[in-house]
Amino acid sequence: MATTADFRNGLCIEFNDKLYTIVQFQHVKPGKGGAFVRTKLKNLENGKVIENTFTAGVKINTVRIERHPYQYLYEDDLGFHFMHQETYEQISLAKELVDNSDLMKEGQRVEMMVHAEKETVLTCELPPFVELQVTYTEPGLRGDTASSTALKPATLETGATISVPLFINIGEVISVDTRTREYSERVK
Numbered sequence: 001m002a003t004t005a006d007f008r009n010g011l012c013i014e015f016n017d018k019l020y021t022i023v024q025f026q027h028v029k030p031g032k033g034g035a036f037v038r039t040k041l042k043n044l045e046n047g048k049v050i051e052n053t054f055t056a057g058v059k060i061n062t063v064r065i066e067r068h069p070y071q072y073l074y075e076d077d078l079g080f081h082f083m084h085q086e087t088y089e090q091i092s093l094a095k096e097l098v099d100n101s102d103l104m105k106e107g108q109r110v111e112m113m114v115h116a117e118k119e120t121v122l123t124c125e126l127p128p129f130v131e132l133q134v135t136y137t138e139p140g141l142r143g144d145t146a147s148s149t150a151l152k153p154a155t156l157e158t159g160a161t162i163s164v165p166l167f168i169n170i171g172e173v174i175s176v177d178t179r180t181r182e183y184s185e186r187v188k
Contacts, residue, residue: 002062004037004054012044012113014061015052019044019115019122021065027056044113044122047099064116070124072108082110082124091121098124100178102160105132126178131187132156133173140166151183 002013007025014020020041029035035056042049054060069085079094080101095101104110104126113122137154151163154174162176164183175184 001059003060004056004058006060006062007037007039012063012065013041014063015041019063020050023049029056065122066114066116068112068114070110070112072104072106072110074106080104080124082112085109093121093124097121100126100160100181102158103130103132103156103176103178103181105130105158128178129175129184130178131173131175132158132160134164134168134170137164137168137170139169 002011004027007022009022009024011022012019013022020043022039023042024040026038027035028038037054037056039052039054040049041052070082070091071085073081073083073090075081078092080098081090081092083090098104098110108130109127111125111127113125114120115122133156134154135157138152140152150166152166152168153161154164154168155161156174156176160176160181162181162183164174168174168183168186173187175187176182177184
């Protein structure tokens with residue numbers, strides 16, 4: 001058991017019989033009335049973010065979560081297959097548990113959040129940035145660069161399509177932010 005004084009970003013709690021992780025919190029002490037804590041909670045089952053206000057000092061059930069390193073192996077009808085980096089144990093996950101799975105290529109290292117008591121996988125997270133090769137994009141035309149924000153669609157080696165600047169060509173390797181699905185930089 002914990003109280004609202006123990007809140008921190010990333011803390012996993014049980015709320016309304018579901019598992020949530022704290023995305024953001026703020027202790028508020030108004031001039032009149034009791035203190036409270038405003039939070040943004042992310043549901044670990046479906047990824048939805050909700051806002052909730054807790055009275056200061058209320059008891060909360062915390063859940064122990066462990067992070068395990070895995071490597072993506074391949075995809076088939078059963079879903080995605082991963083291998084634990086330390087024990088070499090292989091598991092398969094449903095496609096819904098992996099965010100931005102189209103940015104994941106074979107051999108990619110990922111981190112899984114596992115419920116410590118139940119040993120069930122809650123989420124699979126890609127690293128913040130991945131390096132992928134551009135397999136198709138239209139050539140940037142001369143004179144189209146009047147605006148510094150000019151973008152064009154590009155297909156990556158995993159089949160994902162994102163927007164890239166006009167100067168990116170086929171065969172180049174780029175860095176992609178997996179949280180926002182945006183172009184980050186060209187890799188040399």
